[in-house]
Amino acid sequence: MNYRTIILFIVLTSCAQSYTNSELKKPFISKGFAYIYNEEDFSNQIIKKKLDNSSFQIAHNKLRAGSYIKITNIKTNDSIILKNNKKAEYPDFYKILITKPVADKINLEKDSPVVEVIEVKKNKSFVAKKTKIFKEEERIHNNAPVETVTIDNLSTNNNKKKMIIKDNFYIIIAEFYSKNSAYILKKRITQELTNFESKKLYIKTEKSNKTTLLSGPYNSINLMKNDYIQLKNFGFEELDISINE
Secondary structure, three states: OOHHHHHHHHHHOOEOOOOOHHHHOOOOEEEEEEEEOOHHHHHOOOOOOOOOOOOOOEEEOOOOOOOEEEEEEOOOOOEEEEEOOEEOOOOOOOOEEEOHHHHHHOOOEOOEOEEEEEEEOOOHHHHHHHHHHHHHHHHHHHHOOOOOOOOOOOHHHOOOOOOOOOOOEEEEEEEEOOHHHHHHHHHHHHHHOOOOOHHHEEEEEOOOOOEEEEEEEEOOHHHHHHHHHHHHHHOOOOOEEEEOO
């Protein structure tokens, strides 16, 4: 156990999450960005395994192949449950690798693909039912005819400007029952991560007395990546992402 890991272990013993043996057996849950598969990234070896981008396929870097995963679009609450096709490596910043049909199915925005990933542990009848449903959907998707769509009367709306609201993203660093522990960790990060912009760190306390240390806001994925990687290298194994705190 290296120096940084020891420090984080001492500080995080008061965190709201208590990693007992029973906790470790709970289904995997994580929130962050989905990586939408494309062939170019596979050719450039950014993604290590190939997926069929014309069908409903997913890959995860921690969950075994064959396990069932529920993917939810956090912004719209649209979700899908699919069997994990492969255990595969992809950039650590992302929570799951999905094909374009999966992204389309849950109405995921390319510039803001924020998802919740949950390992599904259900009985066999549930799994069989879900598998049948999504195999049928995949068949419909692959065989759908291309139709010409005509749109009329657009001129009346040409002069109306749409208001675009930018999303703000946050890195959830840790959750505590003790506000003092959150301040200790914030101070530690500020002192040791000299390249980290400390003013991005802030502490949020909820009515349930849960205190959260966050970093943000970020208005794009690229702006968040550098800080996320710094925090991961500091010793945090799993960092969740929240939107519009």
